[in-house]
Amino acid sequence: MKHLISIFVLAMAVCMACTKEDPTWPPAGQVEVTFRPLWNGEAFNKNTVYLSAADERIQIQQVKFYLSGLELKGAGSALMSPVELLDLTNGPILRRYTVPSGSYDSLHVALGLPPEVNSADITNIDPSSPLGNNSGMYWTWTTMYRFLIFDGRFDTDAAGTGTPPFQFSIHTGRDACFRERTIAFPLHVASGTPASLSINVDLARFFSEGTEVLRLSDGSQSHGAVQELPQAIKLSDLAIKAISPQ
Amino acid sequence: MNMRGPFLPFLLAAALLAGCSREQVDLEELDDPYVVQMPAGAPILPVPEGNALTVARVRLGKALFFDEDLSLGNGISCASCHFPQYAFSDTSVLSHGVGGATGLRNAPTLANLAWHQGYFRDGGVPTLEQQVLAPIHNEEEMASNINDAAALLRDREPYASLSRKAYDRVLDGYVITRAIACYERTLVSGWSRYDRFLHGGDTSALTPTERHGWELFNSDATGCHGCHGGFDLSDHTYRNIGTSLDHTVDPGRERITLQPEDRGKFKVPTLRNVALTAPYLHDGSMSTLEEVVEHFANGGVNDPNKDPLVTPRSLSAQEKADLVSFLRALTDDRPLDQVP
Numbered sequence: 001m002k003h004l005i006s007i008f009v010l011a012m013a014v015c016m017a018c019t020k021e022d023p024t025w026p027p028a029g030q031v032e033v034t035f036r037p038l039w040n041g042e043a044f045n046k047n048t049v050y051l052s053a054a055d056e057r058i059q060i061q062q063v064k065f066y067l068s069g070l071e072l073k074g075a076g077s078a079l080m081s082p083v084e085l086l087d088l089t090n091g092p093i094l095r096r097y098t099v100p101s102g103s104y105d106s107l108h109v110a111l112g113l114p115p116e117v118n119s120a121d122i123t124n125i126d127p128s129s130p131l132g133n134n135s136g137m138y139w140t141w142t143t144m145y146r147f148l149i150f151d152g153r154f155d156t157d158a159a160g161t162g163t164p165p166f167q168f169s170i171h172t173g174r175d176a177c178f179r180e181r182t183i184a185f186p187l188h189v190a191s192g193t194p195a196s197l198s199i200n201v202d203l204a205r206f207f208s209e210g211t212e213v214l215r216l217s218d219g220s221q222s223h224g225a226v227q228e229l230p231q232a233i234k235l236s237d238l239a240i241k242a243i244s245p246q
Numbered sequence: 247m248n249m250r251g252p253f254l255p256f257l258l259a260a261a262l263l264a265g266c267s268r269e270q271v272d273l274e275e276l277d278d279p280y281v282v283q284m285p286a287g288a289p290i291l292p293v294p295e296g297n298a299l300t301v302a303r304v305r306l307g308k309a310l311f312f313d314e315d316l317s318l319g320n321g322i323s324c325a326s327c328h329f330p331q332y333a334f335s336d337t338s339v340l341s342h343g344v345g346g347a348t349g350l351r352n353a354p355t356l357a358n359l360a361w362h363q364g365y366f367r368d369g370g371v372p373t374l375e376q377q378v379l380a381p382i383h384n385e386e387e388m389a390s391n392i393n394d395a396a397a398l399l400r401d402r403e404p405y406a407s408l409s410r411k412a413y414d415r416v417l418d419g420y421v422i423t424r425a426i427a428c429y430e431r432t433l434v435s436g437w438s439r440y441d442r443f444l445h446g447g448d449t450s451a452l453t454p455t456e457r458h459g460w461e462l463f464n465s466d467a468t469g470c471h472g473c474h475g476g477f478d479l480s481d482h483t484y485r486n487i488g489t490s491l492d493h494t495v496d497p498g499r500e501r502i503t504l505q506p507e508d509r510g511k512f513k514v515p516t517l518r519n520v521a522l523t524a525p526y527l528h529d530g531s532m533s534t535l536e537e538v539v540e541h542f543a544n545g546g547v548n549d550p551n552k553d554p555l556v557t558p559r560s561l562s563a564q565e566k567a568d569l570v571s572f573l574r575a576l577t578d579d580r581p582l583d584q585v586p
Contacts, residue, residue: 121376123423127393133379133419134393140380142370142502176504226497226504 029101029189031072031080033197037063037088040204046089049155049164053208054215057155057164060203062089065148065239066113066130066137067199069180070097072187074104083113085130085137088201096194104187109199110180111240112147118175119143139173139224146173146224148239150206154216168220172232172239179240187245198246205242206235214238276302276411280428283584285436286445287477291360297375297424299431302412307429308585309404310422316395317388320344324381324426327353330583333519334433339530343387350386350496352530355523357435357582358478358516367512367528369484370502374427379419392419432585435518436477437578452575459572462565468542469555470569479517479576485553486510488546489527496529510551519582521574535570 037044049059064087072078078099086093112118113131120131122143127133137146149171155164189195207214214234222228222235280299282291293299310316311324327341327349328334336353343349351367364370365377381387382395399405400417409417412425440460443451452460463470474480484499490510493500499508512528526532532541543566545558561569 121373123375123379123392123419127419133391138379138383140371140376140383141366143372143376174504224501226500226509227494229504 026100026102027191028098029191030194031097031099031187031189031197032194033070033080033095033097033199034092035067035084035086035088035095036092036198036200038200038202038204041202044088044091044203050204051158052204052214052216054213054217055158056207056216057158057160058152058207058216059154059164060089060150060152062087062149062151063201063203064089064137065111066145067109067111067243068113068117069108069110071108072099072104072189073106073108073182074102076100076102077108078102078104078189083117083130085135099189101189101191104189105184106182107185107187107197107199107245108180108182109240109243110178111236111243112172112178113145114178115175118145118178142174142224144173144175144224146171147177148172148235150235150239154220156217166216166220168216170220170222170231170235171224172222172236173224174229174232176229177232177236179236181240181243183243183245185245200244200246201239202242202244206239209238209241212238276300276305276408280304280432280585282432282434284434285441287441288434288436289361289477291431291434293360293431294373294375297428299428300412302408303425303428304432304585306405306408306412306421307425307427308583309408310399310426311429313399315398316382316422317344317390318394318398320389322388327381327387328356330581331522333357333435333522333578333582335523337524339525341387343384344389347386347389349384351528352525354515355435355519356430356433357518359433360431361478362482362513364482364513367515368499368502369513374430375423378423378426382422392422396422429585433582435516435578435582437580438518439575439577439579440572443575453571455568455571456575457572458565459568459570459575462561462569463572467565468559468561468569469557470542472555473514473553474517480514482513484508484511484513485556486512486549486551487527487542487556488549488552489529489531489541491547491549498528507551510549517573517576519577521577535573536566539566539569539573 039050046060049057052058066083066085068083070081070084072080080097080099122133122138125132139146151169153164154166154168187195187197219228219231222232278301280301284291314321314323316323322344327336334356339352341349341353354367359374364372365374371377371380379392382390382392396418405417409421413421415421439451442448462468473485493510497509499511500506524533526538532538542556543559543561546552546556
């Protein structure tokens with residue numbers, strides 16, 4: 001936590017210092033980020049029953065997660081946000097960040113929280129903040145956060161109809177499920193007009209990437225228990241790859 | 247001469263002044279450090295930086311501990327599973343929460359928690375303050391939310407004034423967790439006949455049978471002292487004692503560390519007041535001390551993670567009975583709760 005806060009404060013201090021010494025360089029720019037849930041490239045709809053790569057019928061009822069270390073990288077780095085709690089169940093979410101103007105060539109993003117944040121004492125944190133108690137993301141029995149809540153219904157019969165009969169609930173968490181990724185993505189941020197960035201989360205890819213497949217019939221529940229952890233780890237591996245800038 | 251006439255206003259004024267002065271003293275007392283009376287042989291009471299014991303904090307913690315509205319009016323308080331008369335343990339095999347929900351484990355005694363390094367039987371929570379949050383939120387216990395509970399209680403007395411006095415803020419999650427932790431740190435056990443025998447120079451405090459049990463307890467013939475040594479009669483380590491080969495329901499310490507070698511390991515419990523804390527073990531699966539002693543004498547099942555100290559022992563029926571007699575001498579002579 002201290003680490004992230006330090007980075008954040010340092011970044012703010014650097015920005016302020018630059019402005020103080022030379023208000024014209026680098027001028028602040030803005031990035032408008034849309035976090036967009038998709039299913040195979042199309043807009044996601046929570047009422048739709050989809051077919052996964054494992055031939056399972058899927059209806060996603062909640063997809064809520066932490067993205068941390070949201071940072072633009074290039075000649076210099078610009079931390080847009082140390083942590084965001086995103087619930088994409090009902091559609092896209094828009095956020096606006098202020099960063100130094102300039103050209104960036106990649107985006108760093110992490111799914112979940114780094115260990116120093118994950119072990120924070122939640123009772124010291126403002127309940128209404130993303131990391132606070134009202135987030136509904138905390139596992140009190142081990143004083144760690146859930147990183148991703150992925151709930152819904154499924155059916156192993158690909159030809160089935162109607163609401164899928166079985167419930168799935170895979171919650172990732174624990175340091176073993178923390179995943180981060182830096183993705184090449186050129187972005188120019190100028191002062192004045194905000195740059196637009198879409199961070200897509202393709203939920204179909206939560207179920208498959210290459211040869212790796214998440215089959216809910218192999219395990220539809222994961223809440224931090226040892227025997228349930230393999231599904232959570234598999235989902236974490238897949239979910240980080242499902243995130244891409246556009 | 248009738249003295250009441252002229253003296254009445256003076257007496258009334260004096261009474262009022264005395265009243266004011268008593269109230270002032272009370273307020274000052276709330277700011278005072280809370281001094282826990284320590285038994286002979288006890289190590290220094292560890293208190294974390296930032297949550298020193300004061301009268302206000304301890305009193306607030308005690309009031310919260312017994313308040314069923316922590317479960318948002320669902321009839322469950324901390325004391326619903328941690329009964330003061332049973333050394334703050336539960337008599338149920340597995341503890342019951344809101345709506346009769348059954349918990350995962352037997353609720354242990356809260357005696358001498360201040361000295362623990364990790365909380366719950368698997369040690370998953372590092373501080374007593376953070377521990378408070380778990381039962382409040384657990385759906386099998388209070389099924390509540392600490393912020394909602396704080397909102398419900400914060401304007402009530404004595405919470406409103408005590409919270410201000412204790413932490414200089416309104417009752418919230420921060421205050422609830424810290425105040426209850428303060429109260430729990432005062433629950434110090436070390437006032438048994440065994441303590442008088444060991445530290446008080448009272449050689450007659452234990453009967454010959456109990457004394458023989460104590461000697462056995464400390465001998466390599468039983469190995470009890472290997473895990474149940476020290477002031478708290480526990481080294482607070484995590485050990486597998488071979489009660490079962492099936493850890494599907496509760497993997498114990500492995501749930502926290504994810505290490506297979508920790509499967510089936512649980513924190514070594516204190517033996518203080520053990521005669522009051524039945525049923526025994528993490529799952530409440532043994533109902534008498536005799537059963538527990540018999541289990542250790544038999545050496546348990548051959549779990550690959552079983553502690554090497556848990557091995558078959560040649561003990562006569564009399565020796566087992568003497569061990570049990572000694573364990574019964576570990577009951578405190580006074581209640582754990584000494585907070586007014």
